[in-house]
Amino acid sequence: MIPRYSRPEMVAIWSPETRFRIWFEIEAHACDALAELGVIPKEAARTIWEKGGAAKFDVAKIDEIERVTKHDVIAFLTHLAEFVGPDARFIHQGMTSSDVLDTCLAVQLTRASDILLADMDSLLGALKRRAFEHKDTVTIGRSHGIHAEPTTFGVKLAQAYAEFSRCRERLVHAREDIATCAISGAVGTFANIEPYVEEHVAAKLGLKPEPVSTQVIPRDRHAMFFATLGVIASSVERLAVEIRHLQRTEVLEAEEYFSPGQKGSSAMPHKRNPVLTENLTGLARMVRSMALPAMEDVALWHERDISHSSVERMIGPDATVTLDFALARLTGVVDKLLVYPENMEKNLNKFRGLVHSQRVLLALTQAGLSREDAYRLVQRNAMKVWEHGADFLEELLADKDVTAALSEAEIREKFDLGYHTKHVDTIFKRVFGEA
Secondary structure (H helix, E strand, O other), rough: OHHOOOOOHHHOOOOOOHHHHHHHHHHHHHHHHHHHHOOOOHHHHHHHHHHHHHHOHHHHHHHHHHEEEEHHOOOOHHHHHHHHHHHHHHOOOOOOOOOOOHHHHHHHHHEEEHHHHHHHHHHHHHHHHHHHHHOOOOOEEEOOEEEEEEHHHHHHHHHHHHHHHHHHHHHHHHHHHHHOOOOOHHHHHHOOOHHHHHHHHHHHHHOEEEEOOOOOOHHHHHHHHHHHHHHHHHHHHHHHHHHHHOOOOOOOOOEOOOOOOOOOOOOOOOOOOOHHHHHHHHHHHHHHOOHHHHHHHOOOOOOHHHHHHHHHHHHHHHHHHHHHHHHHHHHHHHHHHHOHHHHHHHHOOOOHHHHHHHHHHHHHHHHHOOOOHHHHHHHHHHHHHHOOOOOOHHHHHHHHHOOOOOOOHHHHHHOOOHHOOOOOOHHHHHHHHHO
């Protein structure tokens, strides 16, 4: 997590100050429940809220204590006791460190999810607006990077919208899966703390109780969460790579907005490089790289170990902060994307009608030729376009084997561009609904 690729709201979730405040709230809510059960005095619970709630935790002081205790939660509790006084003896009754750590992580990940969901809503809004703007902007579709058949630029963006809609649904489920609370004590048996305490804390923090915590919340939940972030990052890269290809000089059908005063190269003043989408490719690689260690965290020893701890201290902040930045950057790219319909038309016509080959092929088969013979006739004329720059329509009209099966009018009709876009409205209704 570095400032260059960070946004303040997400960074704040992972700050030590936020973490210690959540730890305090977990402990204080637990004290409220213990007071209701008569385990600790109600006055003590009130004192803990009043004095602890007003406390300004000194991160440096807690770190100093931890250097002696070699235990972060104990260091925090020691510091908290300095504010609370004698009633601090009632804090952490029947609890274990993982109750605090795992529940805190659940709170942080759910808050991070809410920011990411808002990011995706912004991206979806930009994609929808630009998709409708270019619903009928005809462009060449490519397979293997080679001209295939016509589509529209709006359909390209509608595909991205549909993909990120699926990503959003996955994140909603991942958020729900990660939002569990564990206040079950050593090895998760509730021997020294009643299950009601967990239920109370969960409700106060917007979580649900973990059915079986075994002292730690099972890490399959976390693995699925970070895997979901990795999939979203892959979708970010897919759209970024599409834009990068479209910005190539030989293509130039779309490009990132180039702001006044921006420089593309320290050596070549003419350059306008796709630096934002290239950056997004790199950021996506980083987010995906954090999914694997999350999966490896699932296999902890027996009821718990802390082999996952160091991993999560890094991937929790890094994955969410990086993806937050990437989604915001991609939204900006889409929102300001420069689109060049005239270049799309120029590229579409570059091979002089070649993109209509399938329609001719199908017409020949419907006229009675075998598919193999029809393919051979169309391909031999297509190769003249590739190799000699010929006009595909003229070559077909000059081919006696083709004209023996199809009339000139029938051949010319197969070069109608509108044929390829007649179902665009249907696609848009599937993606965006009737509206």
